[in-house]
Amino acid sequence: MQSIVNTFGRVLRRSLKSLPPLQPHRDLRLQLAWNYTQLGLLLLPFSSLLGVLACLVGAIMVWRQRFRQMITQPINWGFGLLSLLMLISAALAHLPQDALLGLFNFLPFFFGFAALSELIQTPAQLRRLAWLMVVPSVLVVLIGFAQLAWGWLGHQQIVHVQILWIVIDWVIDPNGTPPSRMSAVLTYANVLANYLVITFILGLGLWIETMLGERREARGKGLGARGWGLGKNGETADQSAICNLQSAISNLRFHKILLTSAVLLNVAALVLTNSRNAWAIVIVACLIYGLYLGWRWLLLGAGALAGAVLGAAFAPSPIREGLRAIVPAFFWARLTDQLYPNRPIPTLRITQWQFALSLTQQRPWIGWGLRNFNPLYEAQTHFDLGHPHNLPLMLLCETGIPATLLFLGLVGWMVFRGLVLLWSFNSSRFPLFSGRQGSRFQRNQRRDRLILFSFLLAFLSNTVFNLFDITLFDARMNLMGWIVLAGIWGVSKREEGGRRREEGEMRKEK
Known part of the structure; x- marks a missing residue:
């Protein structure tokens, strides 16, 4: 195990060296806030306290710098009204003290979201955020493998890693939480599954981008004599430029290896979380990537996998029996609930x-x-479940219909604007994403479109997961979800502002 951790440490150090230590921000006044946000996201899976605190400090800095602009934005008015409705609901709640504590799962994150959506403005920042979520997931997964391996070796003692009380506080059960299901440093297997759904989708997006980039660089290398100004015999070659190209190719290959490892480890860990929701979401996400890219092999692979598992679970006899001879019972028995009967x-x-x-x-x-919800449900059924396993239904019964509709409307509007931007990428109405056909700008446009697509897919997948479970009670998952949404809204908002400025300038010229 120690050798695995040491190997990962070397890979992590090289990965971080190949990226800017702290990505510069386009607005120097927001650089320190951006630094804190990057650091917080990197630490978040391992320490809720350090990760949330660093992002909160960054958010406060943004509020201080951009207060006047932020209070004029309608989306922030909406969250202000939503906060007021939640406060009224808490004051008149069945158990007001519990309701007031529940506000901490929402109001601080509304505050942070407003700042983060002002801080995140470019696709390059989205790409950086994706890396900062994907790379730590490798260590999270390795800890999860060690957790289950420790239990498989017969050890039953719970491992409690604690540093400075709550700075780091891991409680790792070698049997899994719940038993036989990987949870790693997170509180529960389903929470880990939700985390891995996000990191897998973002990691797959980065992997696709790296694969496409490597092909372009390889083509550039093949055309090096013409592209770098070589003479007939190559005697006037720009050796420095060729070295730079070779270095870029080497860097891309390392990124490909790292991301391939991350994606495969994420998939293996998702299987071991034994989460049906996560399995279904990941397969559908692969199908959507295949449709987006026109990759038939990915469509066929994901479709065949899904069809085989579903057939083994629900197909009529004798097809079902034939597929069950191929598909491990671990999968189809989980879908049919035979693993947990009665x-x-x-x-x-x-x-x-x-x-x-x-x-x-x-x-x-x-x-x-x-x-x-929980005390009321427990009083009725004598079962302590914590929540109703559906976020919209939880909000309906705990905050009321008006607050729930406002919450869903605000989030839905931001996702819609992100989809509009994605659809309009090739339009000159969006200056950041438009470029001359075949130029370097056009290639960057395709990369930027892919990272925005990955963020939208990750957020929608997270949303679907929360239709069957609720993970926002873990501050790490709550913050990750808001960061992904803030990235979508921040880029969309900036592009919409740029379009309006261009239209205003055109009207002035006329």
């Missing part, structure tokens, strides 16, 4: 969702208060 009725999601809808009908306007 579960009590209150533990089923449909039961929890019905109860949440019943609570909504009783108090539709202000809800019962955040964190009030």
Whole structure:
């Protein structure tokens, strides 16, 4: 195990050396805030305290620098109104103290989101954020493998790693949390699964970008004699330029190896989390990447895998039996619930969702208060579940219909604007993403379009995951989700502002 960790340490050091230690920001006044955000995101999986605190410090700096601009933005007015509705709901809650504590899962993140969406302005920053999420996931996964290996070797003692009380506080059960399911440094297997869904999708996007970049560089190397000004015999070659090209190719190859390892490790860990939601989301994400890129092999591979597992679980006999001879029972038995038979009725999601809808009908306007679902459900069923395993339903029953619709409307609008920007990439209306056909700018445009697509896919996948489970109670997952959304909105907002300025200048010229 020690040799694996040492190997990863060497790979991590080389990876970080190949990237700027701290990416510069286009606005020097926001550089320190951007530095804190990068550092916080890098530390986030391993320390909730350090990661959230660093990002919070960065957010406060942005608020101090851009307060006047930020309070004029309608999206921030919307979150201000949403905060007010949640405060009213908490004050009138069934259990007000629990509801007030529940506000900490939302209000600080609204504050941070407003700042981060002002801080993140370019596709290059999205790319940097993706790297800062993907690289640490390798160490998280290795810790998860060590966790299960420790249990498989017969060790039963829980490992508690604690530094300075809460700076680092890991409780790692060698049997898994819950048993036989990988959780690593996160609190629960489903939380780890949600984390890996995000890092896998972003890692796959970076891997695709690196693969395409390596092909372009290889073509450039093949045309080196013409491209770098060689004479007939090569005697006037610009050796420095050729060395730079070779260095770029070497760097791309290292990135390809690192990202290939990260993606494969993420997939293996996703399997070991035993999360049906994550499995389905990842397969669909691969299909969407295949459609986006026109890669038939990816479409066929993901489709065949999904078809085989679903067939082994639900196909009619004798097809089902034939597929079960090929597909491990670990997969199809999980889908059919044969791994966990005879579960009590209150533990089923449909039961929890019905109860949440019943609570909504009783108090539709202000809800019962955040964190009030669990005590009400426990009083009714004598089962302690924590939440209804569906974020919109939780908000409906705990904050009321108006607050929930406002929350969904704000998030939906930002995702819609990101999709509009993605669709309009080739339009001259968006100056950052437009370029001359075949030029270097056009190649950068394709890379930028891919990273925005990856962020949109990661956020939508995270959203779908939270339709069947809720992971925002872990501050790390909560912050990661808001950072991904802030990246989408920050880039979209800047492009919309640039378009309006261009239109204003054109009107003045006329």
